[in-house]
Amino acid sequence: MFTERFLRDKSGVVLLPQERERLESAISEVRTLAPRTTLVTAGEPLDHSTLLIEGIMSRYIDDRNGLRQLVAIHVPGDFVDLHAFPLKVLDHDVATMTAATVAIVPHRKLDQIMHDMPELIRKLWYSTLIDAAIHRAWLFRLGRLDALGRVAHFLCETNARLVSAGLSDGHRFALGLTQADISEICGLTSVHVNRVLRQLREEQLCVFRSSLVEIPDPERLAARGQFDPDYLYIAHLK
Amino acid sequence: MFTERFLRDKSGVVLLPQERERLESAISEVRTLAPRTTLVTAGEPLDHSTLLIEGIMSRYIDDRNGLRQLVAIHVPGDFVDLHAFPLKVLDHDVATMTAATVAIVPHRKLDQIMHDMPELIRKLWYSTLIDAAIHRAWLFRLGRLDALGRVAHFLCETNARLVSAGLSDGHRFALGLTQADISEICGLTSVHVNRVLRQLREEQLCVFRSSLVEIPDPERLAARGQFDPDYLYIAHLK
DNA sequence: CGGGCAACTTAACCTGCGTCATCACGATTA
DNA sequence: TAATCGTGATGACGCAGGTTAAGTTGCCCG
Numbered sequence: 001m002f003t004e005r006f007l008r009d010k011s012g013v014v015l016l017p018q019e020r021e022r023l024e025s026a027i028s029e030v031r032t033l034a035p036r037t038t039l040v041t042a043g044e045p046l047d048h049s050t051l052l053i054e055g056i057m058s059r060y061i062d063d064r065n066g067l068r069q070l071v072a073i074h075v076p077g078d079f080v081d082l083h084a085f086p087l088k089v090l091d092h093d094v095a096t097m098t099a100a101t102v103a104i105v106p107h108r109k110l111d112q113i114m115h116d117m118p119e120l121i122r123k124l125w126y127s128t129l130i131d132a133a134i135h136r137a138w139l140f141r142l143g144r145l146d147a148l149g150r151v152a153h154f155l156c157e158t159n160a161r162l163v164s165a166g167l168s169d170g171h172r173f174a175l176g177l178t179q180a181d182i183s184e185i186c187g188l189t190s191v192h193v194n195r196v197l198r199q200l201r202e203e204q205l206c207v208f209r210s211s212l213v214e215i216p217d218p219e220r221l222a223a224r225g226q227f228d229p230d231y232l233y234i235a236h237l238k
Numbered sequence: 239m240f241t242e243r244f245l246r247d248k249s250g251v252v253l254l255p256q257e258r259e260r261l262e263s264a265i266s267e268v269r270t271l272a273p274r275t276t277l278v279t280a281g282e283p284l285d286h287s288t289l290l291i292e293g294i295m296s297r298y299i300d301d302r303n304g305l306r307q308l309v310a311i312h313v314p315g316d317f318v319d320l321h322a323f324p325l326k327v328l329d330h331d332v333a334t335m336t337a338a339t340v341a342i343v344p345h346r347k348l349d350q351i352m353h354d355m356p357e358l359i360r361k362l363w364y365s366t367l368i369d370a371a372i373h374r375a376w377l378f379r380l381g382r383l384d385a386l387g388r389v390a391h392f393l394c395e396t397n398a399r400l401v402s403a404g405l406s407d408g409h410r411f412a413l414g415l416t417q418a419d420i421s422e423i424c425g426l427t428s429v430h431v432n433r434v435l436r437q438l439r440e441e442q443l444c445v446f447r448s449s450l451v452e453i454p455d456p457e458r459l460a461a462r463g464q465f466d467p468d469y470l471y472i473a474h475l476k
Numbered sequence: 477c478g479g480g481c482a483a484c485t486t487a488a489c490c491t492g493c494g495t496c497a498t499c500a501c502g503a504t505t506a
Numbered sequence: 507t508a509a510t511c512g513t514g515a516t517g518a519c520g521c522a523g524g525t526t527a528a529g530t531t532g533c534c535c536g
Contacts, residue, residue: 145427
């Protein structure tokens with residue numbers, strides 16, 4: 001079941017068994033990808049979308065000086081570039097961060113679903129809107145939080161999403177990102193991310209290693225990052 | 239024709255006459271709103287969405303200290319909170335900035351459209367994804383640009399969107415935002431926005447007044463703000 | 477015509493984060 | 507064994523933008 005984690009635990013939608021089957025049967029191919037592999041380049045027409053099964057992926061925008069800003073990261077269960085179905089061309093690049101396994105869904109299959117199962121299309125739409133809600137939370141993070149708050153907010157978000165995917169127990173998870181990755185997410189330099197991580201460690205808010213992130217007291221970390229998980233639309237949270 | 243500007247000039251979609259009529263007939267009410275009126279509060283269930291006909295609206299997230307981060311602004315023709323149709327509850331507030339005229343579209347009408355006109359639903363979906371693309375450009379702006387670049391980028395974007403809506407000639411437009419508004423958009427203080435606007439004026443890049451924004455050389459301003467309009471999906475741009 | 481208020485302006489000062497530089501560590505390859 | 511490379515760690519220094527405070531301007535309304 002490649003779609004096992006898709007829309008899992010989301011408030012406001014339940015994927016029915018026949019809808020899940022229909023999605024499964026829309027998968028044309030399953031591929032494994034090496035770390036740091038570019039899957040989609042901005043401006044190139046697309047005729048398929050990608051469901052992430054295993055690993056971490058990213059979406060990013062390059063600036064003129066070769067620096068880049070990550071605009072999203074994806075965890076298993078995310079339909080990474082489903083927005084390419086209506087848009088056909090993307091405004092950003094998509095790449096793996098770690099090694100990854102993905103399922104390819106041709107747009108022509110989604111076209112058929114659109115005519116046969118409009119309620120399923122609404123659920124697919126919904127999933128792209130959660131990505132947009134996460135974009136907004138990232139805007140808040142960059143616009144209103146200091147460096148420590150940004151990193152704390154990001155780690156809280158990632159923890160919550162991985163709990164939802166069954167990949168974190170709420171206190172510890174494997175992530176596989178470098179400090180430079182965090183800097184591209186949080187709009188900081190890697191030097192300053194290093195300082196912030198040290199401070200988080202000293203204050204016992206979080207121990208970050210590429211291999212393993214540990215959060216002894218998630219509520220304290222959330223308070224420091226002004227993290228409120230409502231925007232993730234996770235069911236049964238409160 | 240209240241939907242006159244909706245999806246106007248967008249690459250990749252054309253709203254057919256019968257689709258436009260169907261949308262028109264889905265409007266239950268047209269309202270005028272005073273400036274700085276809150277229309278939607280985060281967390282409140284919604285059974286309708288709002289098409290902006292005239293004026294400027296905003297979406298924003300409050301922080302713990304009463305400050306806020308704008309996550310979007312909307313110009314006439316935008317379906318401001320169409321994402322509430324699949325989501326039902328929003329993660330942020332929606333308010334007018336200037337006086338505004340809006341059309342209300344009940345979700346039950348959209349439900350009917352979903353079953354009758356799946357291609358129109360795909361176009362509605364598309365319009366919410368352009369909002370998401372704009373979110374991403376805002377992330378780039380906050381994460382990678384300095385203060386002057388951020389303001390320049392925002393003004394270029396707004397100019398391009400208003401040209402598309404037929405409300406800017408490419409060099410001048412009425413906007414009705416204050417310097418404090420710009421600061422909430424660009425993640426700066428209003429004091430520093432004031433300094434930046436002076437510099438833009440001195441360098442003849444832009445004259446910003448609440449009533450009127452003038453951009454003598456849009457290309458120079460775009461270069462300074464690393465603005466590339468592809469993410470707006472405007473047709474016939476290049 | 478004057479009082480009040482929101483928006484704008486400017487200056488003086490301070491600090492969080494960027495920049496630059498150096499070094500350490502572990503993994504990979506020869 | 508050494509050479510290379512990606513990643514992490516840390517210190518010295520500078521500056522963009524925040525903070526605070528004190529005006530000014532313009533508009534609404536009695």
